[in-house]
Amino acid sequence: MTDSSAAATPPQKGVLGWIERVGNRLPDPVVLFLWLVGILVVISVIASAAGWSALHPTEVDPETGRQKVIAATSLLSADNIARLWVEMPATFTHFHPLGYVLVVMLGAGVAERSGLFGTAMHASVRGAPQWLLTPLVAFVAMMGNLAADAAYVVLIPLAAVIYHAAGRHPVAGIAAAFAGVSGGFSANLLPGQLDALLFGITEAAVETVFGDWQANIAGNWYFIAVMLFLFLPVIWYVTDRIIEPRLGSYVPAGLAAKGDIGEQDRPLNDGERKGLRHAGLAILFVIGLWLLFTLGPGTPLVAEDGPPEGRFTPFYQSLVAGFFLLFLLAGWAYGRATGVVGNHRDLVKMMSESMGDMAYYLVLAFAAAHFVAMFAWSNLGLILAVHGADGLKAMDLPAPVLLAAIVLLTAALNLFVGSASAKWALLAPVLVPMLMLLGISAEMTTAAYRVGDGSTNIITPLMVYFPLILIFCQRWQPSFGLGSLAATMLPYSIGLLVTGTALVIGWVALDLPLGPGASVHIPVPTTAP
Structure with a gap:
């Protein structure tokens, strides 16, 4: 990702063009995040003075024995003012994606600057039909959710490199990968750590009303697999027929000056082929090392004493470090073979330069971290979630319509509460027992929640990786702003939301199994603890 200037994107028309123009005037x-902090402070003061509150679905006040009250808290209270200034370093350094991004980029910077990324993508797409790039990127992106946060910081920038090497607009590659990783957050061929996380919350929600109930971590397996194959053509169509035509052609300034637009078609030289072989051996070494840690003596990356659904949690959590080591060693091996890396000083220099590229992101993360943290301190997100669930319960809708409403409610709440587990922890104690009393299984309610949770991830600045995606886009097109990103991702969000909602309604209507031993309908429970 060395070329950062491109031909200007043609003026856009229609609704998406209006969104882009308005957003880019922001x-x-x-500065926008700092403005949002100021607005949030004002709203929190008004909410606190007005007594905005909600009853927590599960927590009990130890003094009264009644449900705990969630009250809006003024951000100008003495406690929150002290919290802002005292915890400022921790608020920044504990910002969830910060550590993941910096660790992976230390290794990825070496792989990029040594030339490995460019050569590998050059080799992978040379002679391949360009029309297959989008479905391949979307498929890998959705499967990459098994790697959780690592998928954001690894797959999305790599997609830009792939598209660039194929002579296509790199921002289109970022959009397709972002739609797959984040919009298709739950779509996958295999259950993973997200299933363990969500079904753990579902189990607790059921037990608060109906007593002992064992979660089935594969309870959405068939559903999420079908979701992947339905989302794939949506992402493919939106990327190739809507987004890439809007972006126009991408011609890096350096190549345009030389008239060498067909550079991606040249054959690899001997040094590059040797470098790729050495990099491949380094990659196999890292994979073998992780297999040893997972399957070998002592199994340090497997929690042998933990619950079955959480056995591989250490493995999943180690993947960010694994990608760091993989990129670092593969980049070093390629650089040594091609002569780009002479000694350890070259390696350290490349790592330092990669951190220099992240300087703007660090400033942006500082502002975003404080907005997200202060939103949580105000309790406004929790109050919105609880009242939204209560309102849905009061509607008394037919099952397919109610589940579709749950999808839409979750999609709307996701604009304000980004964490999938935090929203589900608040919604599940109300939604899961409520639908079980209507004869709808806990697995079906969880599936509906997952559809709504992913669809609006890609259009809300509150999603913690949203600023990072903006930085990825600006590396290729410096004029790309918040409005550009929102306009680019909105068609994906609408397409995935409509498709996912139709999937939920159809699944309930046809009464299909959601996974092994998991059905849509259940006998209405008649006993409670």
């Missing part, structure tokens, strides 16, 4: 994202 101030720099750093």
Whole structure:
């Protein structure tokens, strides 16, 4: 990703063009987040004075024995003012994606600057039909959810490199990968750590009303597999027929000056082929090392004493470090073979330069971290989630319509509460027992929640990786702003939401199994603890 200037994107028309123009008139994202903090402070003061509150679905006040009250808290209270200034370093350094991004980029910077990324993508797409790039990127992106946060910081920037090497607009590659990783957050061929996380919350929600109930981590297996194959053509169509035509052609300034637009078609030289072989051996070494840690003596990356659904949690959590080591060693091996890396000083220099590229992201992350944290301190997100669930319960809708409403409610709440587990922890104690009393299984309610949770991830700045995606886009097109990103991702969000909602309604209507031993309908429970 060395070329950062491109031909200007042609003026856009229609609704998406209006969204882009209005969004790009907004101030720099750093300043925008600071404005949002100011607005949030005002709203929190009004909410606190007005007594906005909600009853927590599960927590009990130890003094009264009644449900705990969630009250809006003024961000100008003495406690929150002290919290802002005292915890400022921790608020920044504990910002969830920060550590993941910096660790992976330390290794990825070496792989990029040594030339490995460019050569590997060059080799992979040379002679391959360009029309297959989008479905391949979307498929890998959705499967990459098994790697959780690592998928954001690894797959999405790599998609830009792939598209660039194929002579296509790199921002289209970022959009397709972002739609797969984040919009298709739950779509996969295999259950993973997200299933363990969500079904653990589902189990607790059921037990608060109906007593002992064992979660089935594969309870959405068939559903999420079908979701992947339905989302794939949606992402493919939106990318190739809507987004890439809007972006126009991408011609890096350096190549345009030389008239060498067909550079991606040249054959690899001997040094590059040797470098790829050495990099491949380094990759096999890292994979073998992780297999040893997972399957070998002592199994340090497997929690042998933990619950079955959480046995591989250490393995999943180690993947960010694994990608760091893989990129670092593969980049070093390629650089040594091609002569780009002479000694350890070259390696350290490449790692340092990669951190220099992240300087703006660090400033942006500082502002975003404080907005997200202060939103949580105000309790406004929790109150919105609880009242939204209560309102849905009061509608008394037919099962297919109710589940579709749950999808839409979750999609709307996701604009304000980004964490999938945090929203589900608040919604599940109300939604799961409520639908079980209507004869709808806990697995079906969880599946409906998952559809709504992913569809709006890609259009809300509150999603913690949203600023990072903006930085990825700006590396290829410096004029790309918040409005550009929102306009680019909105068609994906609408397409995935409509498709996912139709999937939920159809699944309930046809009464299909959701996974092994998991059905849509259940006998209405008649006993409670």
